[in-house]
Every structure is written in C-alpha cells, then in structure tokens.
Amino acid sequence: xxxxxxxxxxxxxxxxxxxxxxxxxxxxxxxxxxxxxxxxxxxxxxxxxxxxxxxxxxxxxxxxxxxxxxxxxxxxxxxxxxxxxxxxxxxxxxxxxxxxxxxxxxxxxxxxxxxxxxxxxxxxxxxxxxxxxxxxxxxxxxxxxxxxxxxxxxxxxxxxxxxxxxxxxxxxxxxxxxxxxxxxxxxxxxxxxxxxxxxxxxxxxxxxxxxxxxxxxxxxxxxxxxxxxxxxxxxxxxxxxxxxxxxxxxxxxxxxxxxxxxxxxxxxxxxxxxxxxxxxxxxxxxxxxxxxxxxxxxxxxxxxxxxxxxxxxxxxxxxxxxxxxxxxxxxxxxxxxxxxxxxxxxxxxxxxxxxxxxxxxxxxxxxxxxxxxxxxxxxxxxxxxxxxx
Amino acid sequence: xxxxxxxxxxxxxxxxxxxxxxxxxxxxxxxxxxxxxxxxxxxxxxxxxxxxxxxxxxxxxxxxxxxxxxxxxxxxxxxxxxxxx
Numbered sequence: 001x002x003x004x005x006x007x008x009x010x011x012x013x014x015x016x017x018x019x020x021x022x023x024x025x026x027x028x029x030x031x032x033x034x035x036x037x038x039x040x041x042x043x044x045x046x047x048x049x050x051x052x053x054x055x056x057x058x059x060x061x062x063x064x065x066x067x068x069x070x071x072x073x074x075x076x077x078x079x080x081x082x083x084x085x086x087x088x089x090x091x092x093x094x095x096x097x098x099x100x101x102x103x104x105x106x107x108x109x110x111x112x113x114x115x116x117x118x119x120x121x122x123x124x125x126x127x128x129x130x131x132x133x134x135x136x137x138x139x140x141x142x143x144x145x146x147x148x149x150x151x152x153x154x155x156x157x158x159x160x161x162x163x164x165x166x167x168x169x170x171x172x173x174x175x176x177x178x179x180x181x182x183x184x185x186x187x188x189x190x191x192x193x194x195x196x197x198x199x200x201x202x203x204x205x206x207x208x209x210x211x212x213x214x215x216x217x218x219x220x221x222x223x224x225x226x227x228x229x230x231x232x233x234x235x236x237x238x239x240x241x242x243x244x245x246x247x248x249x250x251x252x253x254x255x256x257x258x259x260x261x262x263x264x265x266x267x268x269x270x271x272x273x274x275x276x277x278x279x280x281x282x283x284x285x286x287x288x289x290x291x292x293x294x295x296x297x298x299x300x301x302x303x304x305x306x307x308x309x310x311x312x313x314x315x316x317x318x319x320x321x322x323x324x325x326x327x328x329x330x331x332x333x334x335x336x337x338x339x340x341x342x343x344x345x346x347x348x349x350x351x352x353x354x355x356x357x358x359x360x361x362x363x364x365x366x367x368x369x370x371x372x373x374x375x376x377x378x379x380x381x382x383x384x385x386x387x388x389x
Numbered sequence: 390x391x392x393x394x395x396x397x398x399x400x401x402x403x404x405x406x407x408x409x410x411x412x413x414x415x416x417x418x419x420x421x422x423x424x425x426x427x428x429x430x431x432x433x434x435x436x437x438x439x440x441x442x443x444x445x446x447x448x449x450x451x452x453x454x455x456x457x458x459x460x461x462x463x464x465x466x467x468x469x470x471x472x473x474x
Binding site for chain 1: 395397398426427430431432433434435436437438440442443469470
C-alpha cells in the first residue's frame with residue numbers, strides 16, 4: 001500500500017533539534033547535538049507551573065508559546081520571541097464568553113496549542129479544558145473564542161460535563177490546519193468526537209463515521225466518541241491517523257469514513273493508547289505507544305513492558321520497537337502530547353513518561369536511549385527544529 | 390488601601406504589598422489589574438467567580454461577593470489556598 005503523494009526524499013540541510021518538554025511542574029528544553037546523541041539540559045523554565053504544552057512557531061523559528069497555570073492561579077499563555085530567553089504573558093488569554101448570571105464555563109487550562117498555516121503567519125489556535133476552541137490573530141497575544149463551538153447547544157451537549165471527561169478535565173485537542181488550505185480545520189474532543197470545518201471555523205461538522213464507541217452506546221452520537229490523538233500526514237494531507245479510545249484508525253479523504261487499522265496489532269498488546277505520531281515524509285508510516293486498556297484501564301505499558309509499534313504500510317501490519325527500553329516492571333503511561341518525531345533525514349522519535357523519563361531514538365524507533373530522568377509527570381514533548389548555529 | 394499579595398502573584402507586583410483603591414472588592418481588583426496587567430484573571434475567572442484555590446479576606450472576614458463594599462482604611466488580603474501536591 002502506498003500513497004500517491006508519499007515522498008521519501010531527505011529534508012535538506014541538517015537542522016538542530018530541541019525537545020520542548022512540558023511537565024506538571026515546569027518546562028525543560030533539551031538541545032541535541034548534530035547526531036542527536038547527546039543533549040544539553042536547559043531549564044527548568046516556569047518551575048512549579050503546570051505546563052500543558054510548549055510549541056515553536058515553525059514559521060519564524062524563534063517564537064514559543066507555553067500554556068500555563070499553577071495550582072492556585074488561573075490559566076494563561078506565555079510567549080517568547082527569542083526562543084525562551086525572555087517570556088511575556090498574553091494580554092488576553094483564552095477565556096469563554098461571560099454568561100448571564102455568572103453560570104457559564106471557565107477555562108481551567110489551555111491544553112493544546114497549534115500554529116496556523118504558513119500563509120497566516122500570526123494565527124494560532126488553542127484548545128482548552130473544558131473543551132473550547134480559540135484563535136489568536138496576533139501571534140498569541142490575544143485570543144478570541146469560537147462561539148460556534150464554545151456556545152453552541154449541540155456542541156455543549158456533545159461535550160458533556162466535567163464528569164464525562166478525562167480525569168484532569170475534558171479536553172479539546174488535535175487542532176489541525178490543512179497545509180493546503182487555512183480554512184480547512186480539524187479538531188477532536190475527549191469526549192465529543194472529531195470535527196471538521198471547511199470555512200475557516202465559521203461552522204463545523206462531526207467526522208465520526210466508522211469509529212467505534214464503547215459497547216452499548218450509539219455511535220452516531222458525538223458525545224460517546226473519545227478520540228485520543230489525531231494527526232495529519234504532512235506529505236499527504238488527505239490522510240489522517242487517529243489513536244482512539246476504541247482503537248487505531250486511518251482516514252483517506254475525500255472519504256468520510258474512518259477505517260480501523262488497529263486490529264492488526266498483536267492481541268496481547270491491544271490497540272489502545274494515547275499518542276499517534278506520523279512520519280514527516282512517508283504517509284504510510286506511523287507510530288503508536290500501546291497501553292493497557294483492559295478491565296479497569298490501568299493505562300500502563302501492557303505487562304509492564306513498554307514498546308513503540310510502527311506501521312510502514314498504513315496500518316496493514318505493525319512491528320514492535322523496544323530495543324533499549326526496559327524489558328519488565330516499567331509501568332509507564334505516555335500521554336497524547338508526549339510522543340513526537342522530528343523531520344531529520346533519519347527520523348528521530350521522542351517520548352516522555354508519566355514517571356518523568358524522556359526517551360529518544362535517532363533511528364525511527366529502532367534503538368532507544370533514556371536522555372532524562374526524574375522530571376515531573378511529562379505532559380507534552382514537542383520538537384523544535386532550527387537552522388544549526 | 391493596602392493589599393497583601395500572595396507569593397504566587399508576586400511575579401506581577403514584585404512585592405508582598407500593593408496599594409489600590411476602590412469602593413468594592415471588584416473595584417480594587419480592577420485597580421490592581423490596571424497596575425499589573427494580567428493579575429486579575431489569575432484570581433477571578435471569566436464568569437466573575439473567585440478561583441477555586443484563591444481566597445480573599447477584608448479585615449479578617451472572608452469575601453464571598455466581589456460587590457462587597459470596602460472601607461478605605463481596611464486591608465485586603467489575597468491568599469493562595471491549599472491546592473494539593
């Protein structure tokens with residue numbers, strides 16, 4: 001199986017890789033050497049702050065946004081225009097519209113940050129907990145809500161209550177901008193399903209056909225869908241992969257029906273997990289990090305034996321990648337934002353664990369090395385690639 | 390009036406104490422916001438509610454309504470309440 005637009009060409013001149021690690025108690029950056037074999041620690045930044053996500057603006061290669069709150073204080077966004085040397089706070093962080101009588105929702109934390117399209121250099125999107133979608137047109141300084149999502153009766157119904165969400169709050173995540181068309185957007189909600197806009201966010205519609213839900217529930221209702229992570233393939237933007245509460249899926253547009261591809265995973269491992277990672281140049285290649293989704297949902301590595309699984313044929317088959325990872329008694333969870341890849345000639349893969357370990361592979365997952373230990377609970381790992389100095 | 394600032398908010402004020410005036414708690418918080426942009430939203434959510442782990446006291450009594458009137462010679466104390474490990 002191959003995709004028409006798949007390209008395996010190298011990515012050009014070597015770019016320095018920095019890992020942006022967001023944790024429950026601050027952010028750390030790890031600057032890689034050209035071989036991505038040694039890493040210089042830079043941090044903590046925002047020690048004690050709950051950092052959900054730190055993202056580089058790939059359009060200028062120097063602006064960072066960080067989604068933050070603290071145990072006591074409300075949420076905000078910090079912004080750096082010098083790659084983390086200095087930070088300033090957003091003038092108007094994401095906040096819901098005020099409701100009459102003060103009964104409306106309030107943002108607990110911004111969970112997901114996504115830069116806009118290359119042709120819209122100051123646009124950013126943010127997803128929050130509880131579920132909300134926001135946009136900035138000034139590089140992340142001020143944020144405005146999408147009323148068609150945040151205040152729409154259907155969407156409010158599909159979002160459910162805080163009790164319907166993940167343990168630390170229901171989330172809007174996986175905000176994707178089609179690189180060919182800035183008006184073509186996707187996002188996902190845990191819970192609440194996957195949604196698509198073709199008009200720049202003026203309207204959205206569910207995109208949930210083909211996805212399973214927990215037994216006994218109505219799959220036609222977005223309320224019962226729990227997409228964990230959705231990714232678009234850069235070299236084939238018509239292809240999406242999804243790690244879902246009920247398995248792994250692929251969607252090839254213009255089709256609107258997701259196809260299950262996780263049933264080819266080893267049954268003793270299963271197809272449950274949080275993250276989904278795609279290859280920068282090969283739309284048939286993707287990686288997952290399975291977790292135990294049986295019985296009471298331990299959400300740990302199955303049998304305490306962590307492994308990444310890769311497909312190189314768009315989900316027809318999966319191969320285990322665990323060289324260098326612990327062989328037993330490693331009860332990790334890797335959260336949905338905590339696994340990512342770079343775009344070097346040989347793709348580097350990275351993940352962070354709930355136990356505060358940061359792991360790296362310079363060879364597409366074939367060999368793994370732990371590059372940091374004893375960090376707080378890792379919430380997100382992102383790659384920043386910049387021209388080598 | 391004198392406002393005691395908790396450690397979590399001193400990145401804004403650079404001091405444990407601030408001066409702000411107003412006829413109500415809301416007015417004083419607005420005055421603080423003018424001096425220290427961003428500080429109010431960290432304490433008060435977009436619906437006008439005091440955040441879960443923030444407490445405000447005026448002359449020793451807990452404030453539950455931001456419309457509460459204040460005497461100019463009183464002291465407002467903002468406290469970061471317990472929020473877990």
